[in-house]
Amino acid sequence: MTALDWEEVKRLAADFQRAQLSSTSQTLSERNCIEIINKLIELNLLDVIFTTDGKEYITPQYLVKEIKDELYVNGGRINLVELSHTLNVDLSHVSAKAAEVERSTPGCVIIMGQLIDQNYTTHIAQEVNDRLKSHGKITVADLTRTYDLPSDFLQSVVEKNLGKLIDAKQDKSDNRVFYTSAFVEKNKAEMRGVLTAITRPTQVANILQACDIQERDFYFAFESLTEEKQISGVLTAKQGGNSIFIPYVYTKQQNEWVDNFYKQNHYLEYDGLIRLGISEPVMFVRRHFPNVGLIELTTCAVGPHLINLLENSVEETLLTGSYLDTMMMLPSVLTTEDIAKLVELVLKRCKNKSAGNVQILCETVLVTEKFIQELMKPFHEKGIIQQKAEEVVASGQYMQILVERKLNKGGGGRDDHHEDTKAERREERRRKAATGKGGGGTQGRETKTKSVKKKHFEKKGGGRGDHEDSEGRLELFTVDEVEAELGKQLAEETEDLVKELAEQVTPLLNRVAAEEAARVFERSAATGAEARRKHHSQLQEFVDMKLIEIRLCEKGLKHFPSNGELQAKLGTHLVKSVGGDVANALFGFIGREMCSRSVDWEATSIEARAKVLTEISPDQGREHLTKLHKVLTSQAPTVDEFMATVEQAFAVADLIVKKPDKKKEK
Amino acid sequence: MAGVDDSSKKTLSAIPLLKTKAGPRDKELWPQRLKEEYQALIQYVHHNKKTDNDWFRLESNKEGTRWFGKCWFIYDLLKYEFDVEFDIAVTFPTTAPEIALPELDGKTAKMYRGGKICLSDHFKPLWARNVPKFGIAHAMALGLGPWLAVEVPDLIQKGVVVYKEKVV
Numbered sequence: 001m002t003a004l005d006w007e008e009v010k011r012l013a014a015d016f017q018r019a020q021l022s023s024t025s026q027t028l029s030e031r032n033c034i035e036i037i038n039k040l041i042e043l044n045l046l047d048v049i050f051t052t053d054g055k056e057y058i059t060p061q062y063l064v065k066e067i068k069d070e071l072y073v074n075g076g077r078i079n080l081v082e083l084s085h086t087l088n089v090d091l092s093h094v095s096a097k098a099a100e101v102e103r104s105t106p107g108c109v110i111i112m113g114q115l116i117d118q119n120y121t122t123h124i125a126q127e128v129n130d131r132l133k134s135h136g137k138i139t140v141a142d143l144t145r146t147y148d149l150p151s152d153f154l155q156s157v158v159e160k161n162l163g164k165l166i167d168a169k170q171d172k173s174d175n176r177v178f179y180t181s182a183f184v185e186k187n188k189a190e191m192r193g194v195l196t197a198i199t200r201p202t203q204v205a206n207i208l209q210a211c212d213i214q215e216r217d218f219y220f221a222f223e224s225l226t227e228e229k230q231i232s233g234v235l236t237a238k239q240g241g242n243s244i245f246i247p248y249v250y251t252k253q254q255n256e257w258v259d260n261f262y263k264q265n266h267y268l269e270y271d272g273l274i275r276l277g278i279s280e281p282v283m284f285v286r287r288h289f290p291n292v293g294l295i296e297l298t299t300c301a302v303g304p305h306l307i308n309l310l311e312n313s314v315e316e317t318l319l320t321g322s323y324l325d326t327m328m329m330l331p332s333v334l335t336t337e338d339i340a341k342l343v344e345l346v347l348k349r350c351k352n353k354s355a356g357n358v359q360i361l362c363e364t365v366l367v368t369e370k371f372i373q374e375l376m377k378p379f380h381e382k383g384i385i386q387q388k389a390e391e392v393v394a395s396g397q398y399m400q401i402l403v404e405r406k407l408n409k410g411g412g413g414r415d416d417h418h419e420d421t422k423a424e425r426r427e428e429r430r431r432k433a434a435t436g437k438g439g440g441g442t443q444g445r446e447t448k449t450k451s452v453k454k455k456h457f458e459k460k461g462g463g464r465g466d467h468e469d470s471e472g473r474l475e476l477f478t479v480d481e482v483e484a485e486l487g488k489q490l491a492e493e494t495e496d497l498v499k500e501l502a503e504q505v506t507p508l509l510n511r512v513a514a515e516e517a518a519r520v521f522e523r524s525a526a527t528g529a530e531a532r533r534k535h536h537s538q539l540q541e542f543v544d545m546k547l548i549e550i551r552l553c554e555k556g557l558k559h560f561p562s563n564g565e566l567q568a569k570l571g572t573h574l575v576k577s578v579g580g581d582v583a584n585a586l587f588g589f590i591g592r593e594m595c596s597r598s599v600d601w602e603a604t605s606i607e608a609r610a611k612v613l614t615e616i617s618p619d620q621g622r623e624h625l626t627k628l629h630k631v632l633t634s635q636a637p638t639v640d641e642f643m644a645t646v647e648q649a650f651a652v653a654d655l656i657v658k659k660p661d662k663k664k665e666k
Numbered sequence: 667m668a669g670v671d672d673s674s675k676k677t678l679s680a681i682p683l684l685k686t687k688a689g690p691r692d693k694e695l696w697p698q699r700l701k702e703e704y705q706a707l708i709q710y711v712h713h714n715k716k717t718d719n720d721w722f723r724l725e726s727n728k729e730g731t732r733w734f735g736k737c738w739f740i741y742d743l744l745k746y747e748f749d750v751e752f753d754i755a756v757t758f759p760t761t762a763p764e765i766a767l768p769e770l771d772g773k774t775a776k777m778y779r780g781g782k783i784c785l786s787d788h789f790k791p792l793w794a795r796n797v798p799k800f801g802i803a804h805a806m807a808l809g810l811g812p813w814l815a816v817e818v819p820d821l822i823q824k825g826v827v828v829y830k831e832k833v834v
Contacts, residue, residue: 005697012704013726019711020723 051088063089063097067115068105076120080113111153124154125161128178132168136183137217140176151176171220179220187213187221188230195222195231201246201277204235254278258288266303268294269333295345297338306330311346314366321370325497365497367504375486375505376512385509389516482506539589540655546582547646550574554639568636575637579646583632586649587612590625624648677807680713681706687798689758690731699759699801700730706803721814722750722806730754733763733802737810739818744829746818750810752782754802762793763802765810773826774817785809 037057040046048057066087071078080098084091098115102108107118124147132138143154158166158178171177194211208215225231237243254276262268273281285294285301294301310329317324326339379385483502553574560567591612609629613622628649631637684702688695714720724735734751752765764782771781778784789809793800821827
């Protein structure tokens with residue numbers, strides 16, 4: 001046992017010696033180490049980098065190695081800030097070393113604080129290719145979003161690998177977009193289908209919506225299809241969503257329609273063209289019919305055929321001296337303005353001298369001077385003018401107007417003359433304007449339009465002048481009357497035309513009638529005074545006779561038993577019958593004299609008397625006449641009452657009540 | 667002296683305590699004790715090496731009654747080396763071994779005749795309290811170590827101890 005122990009002691013002693021002899025581990029305290037290293041760094045003997053926590057040092061070479069390792073571990077892309085965190089090294093050192101790495105390693109770049117190596121760019125390119133295969137199209141903007149890298153870099157990456165790793169095409173118009181040829185083909189096929197199916201102009205925006213295709217892709221596909229001549233149509237504008245695709249089919253149809261329409265109708269209506277989808281009809285017409293010689297109006301374009309037709313008709317009208325409603329000849333879409341323009345044009349073309357005698361009524365109706373004369377004929381033939389003239393003279397109206405004019409202006413004769421010259425001058429002017437129009441060859445267009453305008457003006461002015469005339473002069477015919485008369489003649493014409501014609505004809509008629517009236521007046525003026533006197537004496541005679549009759553009857557009445565009822569009744573009857581005759585004669589005379597009313601004095605009734613009364617002015621002796629009238633209309637007038645009033649009433653009319661002639665009574 | 671205490675305590679914790687109470691006279695138990703002593707020393711040396719504090723070489727005779735070797739002290743980047751020797755008294759482990767540095771005999775007051783170092787006052791009571799747990803390793807760590815640390819610089823300054831070239 002002890003021996004064993006001693007063996008063990010020996011062994012332990014040996015162990016002890018060994019332990020003592022083993023080398024001492026050379027360790028330095030942390031503080032010492034730091035000091036030593038500081039010293040070394042100070043002396044530039046050592047180049048190390050502190051870690052951020054200050055507990056470790058690394059050499060720059062090692063840092064580079066670490067950066068490279070990290071880059072590899074992170075798949076070729078690492079953020080420098082992250083790197084500085086993971087390596088526990090200050091960012092400044094990391095970025096400095098990263099720059100070194102960038103320089104030394106081919107294909108390595110620092111972008112936006114990120115270190116990226118060749119592997120990663122290749123990886124991007126491969127991914128881009130994959131995406132392109134699945135999506136068909138890719139934009140750099142998309143890539144920027146996915147990779148969070150600047151577009152320039154991605155652009156360069158993609159472009160560099162285009163045709164190598166990436167199987168795609170670059171958009172010609174936008175180099176930031178890439179397509180696979182399959183995608184382009186697909187789009188093209190789709191577009192080809194869609195565009196072929198379209199038969200009417202369609203907004204590109206709508207097409208895009210329907211096909212669920214990007215605008216850019218659309219134009220891209222469209223362009224390549226156009227290059228291959230596989231599209232039957234055009235776009236109104238390059239790019240922009242509101243450009244319109246117009247298929248040739250449609251254009252063709254449109255053109256056909258236009259051609260047909262024009263062939264059939266010889267005019268083109270702008271509204272109609274717009275309805276067809278032609279946005280600028282004027283330009284379209286110009287383009288479409290460049291040499292046809294269309295005349296452009298505000299609403300439509302008119303072909304030469306129509307113009308010729310119109311011209312022929314106009315000439316015919318001029319020759320025959322009738323009238324022509326151009327509205328009936330021209331398509332109904334033309335506005336009156338257009339028609340006026342056309343008519344003007346046609347008239348200009350007509351070399352016919354008689355064109356000067358044409359007037360345009362209702363803006364569309366051509367009326368020759370001859371026709372107007374024609375219209376006036378019936379007035380002459382039927383003797384309406386004559387009748388009117390006589391009437392006006394007979395009623396004393398003419399006289400009255402003459403007097404009035406004298407009062408108003410003084411020197412009626414001269415004034416009359418003046419009026420005449422005025423009318424003459426107007427006529428002259430009209431003629432001048434008309435000749436100007438007729439001899440259109442040498443004169444410029446402007447003067448012609450002017451002349452027409454003037455004419456319009458004149459017409460209006462003339463109308464007004466007629467009015468003035470009717471105030472100063474006498475209005476023998478009103479427009480309405482003439483209109484009614486003309487209406488009978490031109491039953492198939494419109495009211496407007498008739499009215500205008502009437503307006504045109506009335507002053508002429510008035511003038512003729514006025515001349516007629518003047519003639520009648522002159523004729524009657526000689527006989528007028530005499531006639532009056534004759535009337536007066538006739539009346540006096542009549543009245544005398546009647547009064548004698550009354551007196552005789554009165555005397556006879558007195559032989560009836562006095563205070564008998566019969567006597568009174570008979571008296572009343574006497575007054576009402578014979579006295580009424582007297583009064584009627586009186587009123588008739590006065591009515592004619594004073595009120596210029598043509599009253600047939602022998603057929604005057606009680607009502608007529610009342611009428612006369614209302615028209616007499618008080619200073620003309622209305623009071624007396626009223627009294628007489630009252631007596632006659634009262635219940636039971638007596639002969640005495642009648643006699644009392646009749647005397648005063650006679651005084652009004654310069655009549656005398658003769659004293660009872662004893663001889664005659666007997 | 668707290669620092670010393672601290673470091674000594676730390677040192678103490680590194681040395682395993684002994685269990686067998688036996689002197690050289692106890693034929694039966696002495697090898698057991700000796701084994702423990704060796705084990706403690708080995709541990710201590712290991713610890714010292716590990717902490718870069720190797721400061722002695724020691725070996726014993728076959729019976730483990732006499733120990734000798736070298737110890738050294740580094741001052742001003744110079745290594746001062748001294749021989750060390752001591753016997754295990756019959757009363758061991760009740761009494762501490764008397765470590766001696768014969769070279770320094772008569773050079774310092776803190777020494778008995780024969781170069782036995784004069785251990786501090788509080789070492790002996792400490793040892794007494796820790797019989798039989800303390801052994802040679804403890805005597806070295808708590809006795810000789812502090813003594814050297816205190817006395818050698820003083821001696822060097824006084825010029826009593828001179829640096830010798832070519833010290834192994």
